[in-house]
Amino acid sequence: MSTNRSSKTISQNKYRLPTNVKPSHYDLTLWTDLESLEFGGFVTVDLDILEEVSAIVLNCSDDLKLGDASVRCSAHEHAALPAGSKAQVKIFYTAMLRDSMTGYYKSAWQRDGKTEHYALTQFQPTDARAAVPCWDEPQLKATWTITMISKAETVNLSNMPAESEALYDPSSAFDTNLATLLANLPKKNAQWKITKFQKTPPMSSYIVAWANGPFAHLETTVVMPLSGRTIPLRFYATPDIIEQGQFSLEVTTKVLPLYEKIFDIEYPLPKLDTLAVNDCLGAMENWGLIIGRTIHLLTDPKKVDIASRRAIAGMQTHEVAHMWFGNITTMEWWDNLYLNEGFATLMGSAIVLGEVFPEWEVNASFVTECPDPNSISQIFDGLAYSKAASVLRMLSEYIGEEQFLKGVSLYLKAHLYGNSVTRDLWDGISASSGQNVARLMNNWITKIGFPLITVTETSDGIHVRQDRYLDDGAPNEKENETIWTVPLAILTVTENGEVHIDKTALLEERENTFAVDMSRDFKLNTGTTGLYRVLYTPERLSKIAIEAAKGDSVFSLSDRIGLLCDVSELSHAGLTPVNSLLNLVDIWRNETNHLVWVSILNSLRDIIRPFEDHSQINTSLCAFIRSLFAPLVQRLGYDFPGGESIAMVQLRKTAVSGAVEGRDDSVTRELLSRFQHYMKTGDSAGMPPDIKMPIFTTAARVQSTLLTEMLPYRPLEALKIWDVTTFFWGLEANSLARPLLFPFFQDNYDAFSKRFATSFMLKSLVSACVRSLSTQEAHDDAQAFFADKDTTRYSMALARALETIRARIAYIERSENDLCDWLTRWEQQ
Incomplete structure (x- = not known):
């Protein structure tokens, strides 16, 4: 032996x-x-x-x-x-x-x-x-x-x-x-x-x-729809925090029987426990004993924090999905991990979460949360979660959710207590839908990346071409070999104003022409359920933006968010000028939906960050951001009265965050006053959970001199491994701290490498400290630093971080003049 x-x-x-x-x-x-x-x-x-x-x-x-x-x-x-x-x-x-x-x-x-x-x-x-x-x-x-x-x-x-x-x-x-x-x-x-x-x-x-x-527990039971069995559900934690697990337990109560109904397979175990712990790599779907970090599973029952509850519900719904998909039927090897994680992410972020909490508009928010994909220990990345979830969502929308879930059920039944590969799932969905799913999906999950769809207008309709999308510009010939089978989901408007969506339209070749009436509104990727970017002509983009701004627009909430995300990413890739994004945002400044405002804020942050060292651009850009968000804060205020809709809570939270990003003086004074009152008295009444982050962000800015005191390595030795990476990601989000990160990482590399020797977390630390760089000199220094290091444990994370730096450098070079010109014209107006 x-x-x-x-x-x-x-x-x-x-x-x-x-x-x-x-x-x-x-x-x-x-x-x-x-x-x-x-x-x-x-x-x-x-x-x-x-x-x-x-x-x-x-x-x-x-x-x-x-x-x-x-x-x-x-x-x-x-x-x-x-x-x-x-x-x-x-x-x-x-x-x-x-x-x-x-x-x-x-x-x-x-x-x-x-x-x-x-x-x-x-x-x-x-x-x-x-x-x-x-x-x-x-x-x-x-x-x-x-x-x-x-x-x-x-x-x-x-x-x-x-x-x-x-x-x-x-x-x-x-x-x-x-x-x-x-x-x-x-x-x-x-x-x-x-x-x-x-x-x-x-x-x-x-x-x-x-x-x-020394665990305490909360307990309830649920009657399962297929078997009629009563299943005990328990939530465990240490006694000091156990009461904060009530919401997680409620979520489990709602989703466990729903999954049994969806999969048409009885939950196979006699119980389901969840354990909240202080130290954990996120959450883990152990069969019958879900284990997750306290921050992902606990929320104060006396304080309604919508963002926290939504994150907890998504996490728990994701893990419960694995009780069937992953645990009963398991991938043969880790190269099929995306099969597990992509499906659970789709269920936990959209399909099941949306059924249990319809007021959260999760299908629209999925567009902002899972838009991009980006050695075995490094397989837990964007491919496993975001890309796979997005691909499966696209398939579900193309063939219909009912047929998709029926196919999943057939797949699970065919491999109960066994192992499977991707083709087995495609066979199950093919059997339910009558479609050749393997042909549709093969390149989406075997080839790197996803497509850019370029739309040009002709006398016969629209000419559509696909190329591989790269965030640093056009692909070379070798990078552009893949041809995807792309569901175009073309929205058109009839003569009497009715909306028609052609879900059968597929682009299965490099380019093709589709009949569309150019005199009427149209849009590809309806509902933003397809994993691809769409590039329109500037004239068409402007028409779509103006129509989308109308209260009775033919374009849905998901369409608006998707359009904004596309334009933001395309501008970073140099495929459309940055002024296209700013024009779009300016047209939508009267938007009322909080999810659109979240997307607007994220897209503007993506512009601010590369140019934070360019004082003129930064000053003007902050003024533009203030003009968008400060009026919202003036209208909505800072407090959260009971009984408000989730949409209103989230809109106020986003408005305050946006005003802080724009350095609004009035908002800064108000938030700083609330923080100082809390520090003097311990009274947190003026710090609602939903705006704690912008309050702390504001306070951190005025205490920037403390940064150098925070960074000596010795205090970090007392922190838990997870908290070390959390600490550095927090600093990475701070423009004043970013320049200090990589030098500090270099000075303490040996200590970090030794301490993180048996943990996945070193790759996260590398990402946080390296991706913050934004000059060619810094990029070259980082590359030289790692040249003689054993990067096995974090090679993919390092490669992505270096690629991020290169893309940022290219973005600055090609966008600086365009951005200056647009902001100058806006200020003059």
């Missing part, structure tokens, strides 16, 4: 396990000591021997200190294990709880001013091996029976409900292995308890989970 103590980069075959054996069941017994921060135990694995073997290879991290190991086989007479036989591997081990938010790790909290710990798991993608020797690949599904031994006053959680739980009695009879383990527990005088959990269904190792700590 040998262990494969592999590195994280396991995309190469040499890092894959042999296929000569397959685990069928794990019996894991594990003790945890939250005082010594140690754990250990033994695992017994039942194996099917598929080919004759003389050695058994499995995954095991260097963190585990292995003890006795043994192999038993049903065919005793053979030296090797013969094909078709059954074997059983047993391994004892101990380890320290990690401090890395991966594997089985510790997290700290404060009780009565004293630091205490709890422990939890994070195994995706390849860290189950850091907590138990196992076959740590997604296609090697097996059942699990988990027994946890812990201090009596703590709570044990795992994927399944507890089958039994009892205090450890040394006089009781136990099997030999368990008796030996119990007899050697640390601090024998402590009271221990034994919790045995029910056997799981077949599952991949990365969604196995357990946790131990």
Whole structure:
């Protein structure tokens, strides 16, 4: 028997396990000591021997200190294990709880001013091996029976409900292995308890989970629509914050039965728990035990923070989707991760979230949140979430949501408790829709990027051409080889003013002509459900903008947001002048929808940032922004009376944020006054949750001299890994702090690299510190700095950051004169 103590980069075959054996069941017994921060135990694995073997290879991290190991086989007479036989591997081990938010790790909290710990798991993608020797690949599904031994006053959680739980009695009879383990527990005088959990269904190792700590819980039940079963739902957290989990629990109550109905497959487990923790890489869809960071799952029930609630609902809806899509049916390998994450993002950000919370206009906001796509440890990126979600949304809109979801159900039923590849999903949706979905979708998910659709007008209609979209200009011949099958969704208006949408129009070649009446309004990508940019002539763009500004416009909210996003991105790519965006915004200055204003603010921030060192442009641009947002603040004020609509709350929040971006003196004074009052008295009544961020932003600007005091490395050593990256992303958003980031990162690179050695977070730190640069000299210095570094863990993040710098430099060079001219004309008016 040998262990494969592999590195994280396991995309190469040499890092894959042999296929000569397959685990069928794990019996894991594990003790945890939250005082010594140690754990250990033994695992017994039942194996099917598929080919004759003389050695058994499995995954095991260097963190585990292995003890006795043994192999038993049903065919005793053979030296090797013969094909078709059954074997059983047993391994004892101990380890320290990690401090890395991966594997089985510790997290700290404060009780009565004293630091205490709890422990939890994070195994995706390849860290189950850091907590138990196992076959740590997604296609090697097996059942699990988990027994946890812990201090009596703590709570044990795992994927399944507890089958039994009892205090450890040394006089009781136990099997030999368990008796030996119990007899050697640390601090024998402590009271221990034994919790045995029910056997799981077949599952991949990365969604196995357990946790131990002083957890409290909230509880409710839900009756499932297909089975009629009553499923207990619990929300766990430390006692000091447990009441803030009520909203998450309510969301779970709403979406779990809805998913069972949509998928037409019974929820397979007897319960669903959610655990909120201080240290976590976002959230994780462990089967039956969702684990997420407190900031993503908790909200004060006494304060209605719409943004927080929307984020929590989206996160929880995303994770519950995985209970079917990902957990019952799982990708064969990590190169199909987007299949999991894209679908869950679509459901959690649009389809299911919109059904549960229709007042949030999530279909329109999806346009602003998932518009772009941008080694295994780096696979959790824009491709996995934004691009895949956008591609699936485009497919759903093209064939119809009902047929799309029916196809997903067929796919899941065909691969229950098994593994799949992308083609399997396309086959399911093809069966429900009668479309050749693989042909439609292949290039969208196998080729890099997405298309730019250029529209020119002819006597016969519109001439449409597709090229690969690049945010730094036109692609070269090699970069422009892909031809996508593009659903154009052409909106036209008939003679009597009725709107017609042609969803059958496909661009399946480089270019083609479509019959459209040029004398009437038209638009491509209706509802902005397609993953592509549309470039119109300046004259047509102006006509669409003017029509969209009307109260009874034929163009929807999603159309307006999509048009704004397109023009903003196209101006950055140099495909349309920046004045096209400013003209559009100026035409829409009487807009009333908060989501459009959010898009306007984001697009203007994208102009301000590259030119923040150009004083003349910056001053004029701030004046333009003030002219847009300050009147909104004057009309809406700063306070949030109860009973207001979500739209009004969000509009006020955006108005205040926009006025702060424009450096409005009146708004600055008001927000600073509220902050100073809070600092003097501790009274937060003047700091509504929805405008805390602009208040803090304003305060930070006037305290900019403190920046240099914040950056010595030593204070960062006390911060948790996640909080270090959060800290740096906060500084990256501050124009005064940005110039300090990369020099500081360079000076402390060795310390960061060592501390983040077992974490995904180094790539986030690299992104935050490098992408803030905006000159060619700084770009070249950064490139030179990393030339002799091992960038394996963050190569993709570094490449994207450098590309961002190059695009910013090009944008400044080609837009400076255009921007100066437009702002000068605007000021003269």
